[in-house]
Amino acid sequence: MSTALDRCHKKLTPRARLLVVAVFVALVWAVIYPNLVVLVESVRGDGTITLRHYAEFFQTPSELRALWSSIWISVATVVLSALVGIPLAFLFARYEFPGRRVLGALAAMPVLLPPLVGVIAILFLYGESGIATRSVQTVLGLDAPPWRLQGAGAILAVHAYSMYVYFYLFTLAGLARFDPAVHEAAASLGAGRFRTLTRVTLPLLTPALAGASLLTFMTSMASFSAPYVLGGGFRVMTTQIFNSKLQGEVSMAMVETAMLAAVSLLVLWPLSRWEGSREYVALGKGTRAARMPVKSQWAAIGVPLLACVGVAVLLLPHLTLILVSLVPDGTWTTQTLPPEYSLENYAQLFGEARTLRPILNSLLMTSAATFVSVALAIAVGQLVVRWRVRGRGLLEGMLALPWALPGTVLAIALATTFSVNQPWVGRFVLVGTAWILVMAYTLRVLPLTGRAALAGFRQLDPSLEEAAASLGAGPWRTLRRITIPGLLPAIAAGASLAFVTGLGEFVASIVLYTHRTRPISIEILSQLRDFDLGAAAAYGVLLMVLVAVAFTLGQRWIQGDRGAAV
Amino acid sequence: MSDQIFLELDRLTRVFAGTAAVRELSIGVAEHEIVTLLGPSGCGKTTTLRMIAGFEHPDSGRVVLESRDITGLAPQKRGFGMVFQHYALFPHLSVGANVAFGLETAGHSKQGIDDRVTRALDLVRLPGIEHRSVGSLSGGQQQRVALARALAPEPRVLLLDEPLSNLDAALREQTRRELRTLVKEIGITTVYVTHDQEEAFDLSDRIAVMRAGQLDQLGPAEELYHRPSTEFVATFLGRAGAVESIVDGKADGEVVRCRIAGDVVWSALAPEVDVGFVSGSKLRLLARPEALTFASTDDDAAVRGTIIDRRFAGSVYVYTVSVEGGKLEVQTDGEAGRPGDAVAIVPRGAPVGIFAFPPPLQMSE
Numbered sequence: 001m002s003t004a005l006d007r008c009h010k011k012l013t014p015r016a017r018l019l020v021v022a023v024f025v026a027l028v029w030a031v032i033y034p035n036l037v038v039l040v041e042s043v044r045g046d047g048t049i050t051l052r053h054y055a056e057f058f059q060t061p062s063e064l065r066a067l068w069s070s071i072w073i074s075v076a077t078v079v080l081s082a083l084v085g086i087p088l089a090f091l092f093a094r095y096e097f098p099g100r101r102v103l104g105a106l107a108a109m110p111v112l113l114p115p116l117v118g119v120i121a122i123l124f125l126y127g128e129s130g131i132a133t134r135s136v137q138t139v140l141g142l143d144a145p146p147w148r149l150q151g152a153g154a155i156l157a158v159h160a161y162s163m164y165v166y167f168y169l170f171t172l173a174g175l176a177r178f179d180p181a182v183h184e185a186a187a188s189l190g191a192g193r194f195r196t197l198t199r200v201t202l203p204l205l206t207p208a209l210a211g212a213s214l215l216t217f218m219t220s221m222a223s224f225s226a227p228y229v230l231g232g233g234f235r236v237m238t239t240q241i242f243n244s245k246l247q248g249e250v251s252m253a254m255v256e257t258a259m260l261a262a263v264s265l266l267v268l269w270p271l272s273r274w275e276g277s278r279e280y281v282a283l284g285k286g287t288r289a290a291r292m293p294v295k296s297q298w299a300a301i302g303v304p305l306l307a308c309v310g311v312a313v314l315l316l317p318h319l320t321l322i323l324v325s326l327v328p329d330g331t332w333t334t335q336t337l338p339p340e341y342s343l344e345n346y347a348q349l350f351g352e353a354r355t356l357r358p359i360l361n362s363l364l365m366t367s368a369a370t371f372v373s374v375a376l377a378i379a380v381g382q383l384v385v386r387w388r389v390r391g392r393g394l395l396e397g398m399l400a401l402p403w404a405l406p407g408t409v410l411a412i413a414l415a416t417t418f419s420v421n422q423p424w425v426g427r428f429v430l431v432g433t434a435w436i437l438v439m440a441y442t443l444r445v446l447p448l449t450g451r452a453a454l455a456g457f458r459q460l461d462p463s464l465e466e467a468a469a470s471l472g473a474g475p476w477r478t479l480r481r482i483t484i485p486g487l488l489p490a491i492a493a494g495a496s497l498a499f500v501t502g503l504g505e506f507v508a509s510i511v512l513y514t515h516r517t518r519p520i521s522i523e524i525l526s527q528l529r530d531f532d533l534g535a536a537a538a539y540g541v542l543l544m545v546l547v548a549v550a551f552t553l554g555q556r557w558i559q560g561d562r563g564a565a566v
Numbered sequence: 567m568s569d570q571i572f573l574e575l576d577r578l579t580r581v582f583a584g585t586a587a588v589r590e591l592s593i594g595v596a597e598h599e600i601v602t603l604l605g606p607s608g609c610g611k612t613t614t615l616r617m618i619a620g621f622e623h624p625d626s627g628r629v630v631l632e633s634r635d636i637t638g639l640a641p642q643k644r645g646f647g648m649v650f651q652h653y654a655l656f657p658h659l660s661v662g663a664n665v666a667f668g669l670e671t672a673g674h675s676k677q678g679i680d681d682r683v684t685r686a687l688d689l690v691r692l693p694g695i696e697h698r699s700v701g702s703l704s705g706g707q708q709q710r711v712a713l714a715r716a717l718a719p720e721p722r723v724l725l726l727d728e729p730l731s732n733l734d735a736a737l738r739e740q741t742r743r744e745l746r747t748l749v750k751e752i753g754i755t756t757v758y759v760t761h762d763q764e765e766a767f768d769l770s771d772r773i774a775v776m777r778a779g780q781l782d783q784l785g786p787a788e789e790l791y792h793r794p795s796t797e798f799v800a801t802f803l804g805r806a807g808a809v810e811s812i813v814d815g816k817a818d819g820e821v822v823r824c825r826i827a828g829d830v831v832w833s834a835l836a837p838e839v840d841v842g843f844v845s846g847s848k849l850r851l852l853a854r855p856e857a858l859t860f861a862s863t864d865d866d867a868a869v870r871g872t873i874i875d876r877r878f879a880g881s882v883y884v885y886t887v888s889v890e891g892g893k894l895e896v897q898t899d900g901e902a903g904r905p906g907d908a909v910a911i912v913p914r915g916a917p918v919g920i921f922a923f924p925p926p927l928q929m930s931e
Contacts, residue, residue: 461652461654463650463651463652463654464654464656466619466621466641466648466650466654467648467650467654467655467656467715468642468656468667469620469621469640469641469642470619470641470642470644470646470647470648470668470716470725471642471647471667471668471671471715471716471719472642472643472645472668472671472672472719473642473667473668473671474640474642474671477671478642481656481667482656485656485658486656486657486658488658
């Protein structure tokens with residue numbers, strides 16, 4: 001009778017009420033308020049309200065082009081990622097072959113590369129002077145590089161590389177979730193492979209595919225690293241905003257920010273409602289799975305081979321990054337492969353205060369952000385799931401909102417709101433301090449920890465808490481001894497994701513950093529600008545390792561706890 | 567029970583989304599007594615138990631413990647032990663830590679806690695498993711640890727919410743005997759919730775039969791079985807066939823004469839709550855299988871019918887017989903016919919196990 005429990009509400013104690021008010025105020029102030037400031041700024045004329053800036057936006061071809069580019073790039077990214085991720089998932093989910101487990105895990109490796117690191121790794125590999133590019137040029141004896149990694153095509157390639165993982169993981173999870181008996185049932189009813197796929201498997205996968213599409217679309221809309229580094233003259237909204245801000249066109253930056261936010265929310269709303277519809281038909285994915293080899297001899301050789309080659313391609317950027325990180329400054333000029341290797345770059349990384357600074361900055365700011373976002377998420381979970389306070393929908397919405405808003409939007413909103421000192425309206429000068437970065441990171445990871453905490457609370461059997469109460473434990477003791485330990489697996493998962501996201505954060509950082517507070521990603525960029533590729537790669541490898549460690553620890557914690565669970 | 571009331575539920579009402587899950591429920595439990603709340607799922611028995619525990623707040627009515635109103639008291643301040651349906655053992659704590667949990671909140675010394683944990687585990691016959699993880703226990707062991715955990719702080723009242731429903735049949739039967747012995751040994755006042763009639767019979771001093779949020783009848787098992795106050799109680803506790811009948815005058819005391827299957831008149835026990843059975847009014851006559859027997863077909867007091875089903879129940883046979891106006895069940899020691907046979911049925915003797923109730927239509931107010 002958990003529903004009965006939920007409905008019955010003990011009246012909240014004054015201290016609990018205080019917590020409710022504090023959580024609401026904190027979230028409204030941090031999540032909603034800065035966006036409202038942007039909205040207000042975007043319609044502010046000389047002391048009046050004006051739509052002049054919006055009119056200007058819609059009359060400027062380059063602005064409209066950027067908006068359109070953002071949208072079509074995102075749609076194309078969804079399609080491409082699906083085409084890579086879904087078949088790959090079917091391959092690993094449906095076929096047993098030597099090395100399946102290892103290869104299957106490796107196929108998710110792009111997730112270890114923070115966006116900017118992925119971009120530079122691909123640059124080192126396929127860029128104009130990249131290893132792959134030079135190899136092809138040498139083999140074919142060409143005078144010029146066979147391709148240029150620039151413009152929309154380059155952005156799309158990077159997007160597909162880093163985001164197919166969403167489709168891959170969602171599809172795997174979707175396939176793992178449903179009972180294999182449904183396939184047997186379909187077979188016993190006379191359905192062949194194709195019919196089973198189209199009538200049973202894909203409909204059952206629809207929620208997973210809709211979720212992956214949504215995630216890919218939103219990530220692509222918010223993508224900044226790839227367009228910024230590889231875009232050249234090709235502009236999308238995020239880079240457009242950044243440029244307006246750089247050039248001091250404040251009002252236009254506000255309008256662009258508002259437009260990007262509006263488009264993101266406009267897409268999010270119907271798409272998230274669509275979950276559960278037959279969306280997969282419209283997207284036309286997955287038919288490839290039906291054409292998968294059926295003859296066992298063919299499959300016995302072909303499938304593992306395909307898996308190996310595929311995974312090798314997926315891992316090349318990681319390997320390149322490691323390779324380049326071993327190249328001493330200035331030794332690699334026109335050769336296909338770097339001629340010299342050493343650990344010099346790593347020694348330098350940890351040897352000097354100047355180069356160590358970004359690492360410490362990232363670790364400290366990310367730890368702080370993770371801690372705050374976890375605490376907030378637990379508080380919201382308690383309010384929403386246990387106390388079922390009024391306005392819990394709003395609370396959940398505020399937790400999720402930073403996910404729907406691109407990082408650039410968030411950063412611009414924070415930079416605008418917290419650049420003046422007006423304490424009576426909740427505005428303080430935070431720009432230039434580490435706090436604004438901590439705040440940005442906290443908001444960016446809040447949806448991750450929030451979702452984890454809510455799921456944790458919902459899975460936690462309320463009768464455990466009742467059992468504690470029946471044994472005389474008060475609310476505080478119950479929270480400490482029962483609720484939080486019970487939530488640990490979920491929180492560990494959320495926190496490790498949050499930590500990983502924060503470590504590699506680039507999009508908001510580039511708007512908010514100062515020299516003193518620069519995180520690793522910014523340092524990578526500046527090393528790249530100085531053509532110190534080795535140092536940039538070494539930072540990239542470091543990030544990759546930190547991310548891998550955080551993931552593994554989070555995972556171990558989850559499993560360790562599950563082992564002891566009933 | 568003549569003892570003074572220890573735990574009193576006073577006109578408890580709990581409404582969920584406009585529907586009363588429990589309505590005006592009053593039950594008094596004496597000290598050391600085991601009272602079972604028995605009823606089908608959705609009858610409000612668990613909600614009632616949760617109101618006693620304090621997890622559910624009644625919309626009206628009171629929970630009174632030893633003349634003290636505890637309706638608004640937080641669960642953790644009531645000092646009631648509870649065993650949950652799925653045990654709710656804390657998965658991240660060892661068996662010992664689970665049992666110690668309530669003792670720690672009560673502020674016992676470390677040594678005192680250890681001693682009591684040992685004693686509690688001995689009590690449920692699981693000595694020496696303090697360090698095991700709860701995940702490594704079998705269902706029956708988990709159930710006993712949950713009981714030990716609830717009993718360790720020496721609660722004033724023990725509440726059990728279908729604690730045996732997750733055990734297999736054989737274990738369930740054995741456990742409920744042990745449970746009764748244990749609870750009686752300690753002498754703790756107990757409220758037990760179940761939908762299983764046999765369990766209620768085995769365990770309880772008194773049984774409260776609940777239906778649709780209300781109390782149908784409260785009494786010892788024998789009373790409920792032999793003198794059910796509603797048709798629901800009669801059929802929920804034990805088997806009974808039912809036929810339409812017409813009142814043919816009142817006999818002495820609680821016995822009413824009923825005409826069934828045309829012109830046969832049987833005597834039946836009318837419920838204590840006499841609704842004024844008037845000659846000619848319709849009643850439903852219920853008969854327990856053991857109250858009836860087969861007779862020769864020329865017996866004037868016999869109801870004639872056709873066997874439609876025969877069940878072998880070990881020591882006895884139970885026949886289902888289609889008669890005019892309904893179906894009757896007859897229990898015999900030996901075989902007495904096969905489906906399709908024409909038979910005649912008579913009561914074994916005094917109106918024991920034959921009841922008359924107002925038809926359902928009039929019952930629903």
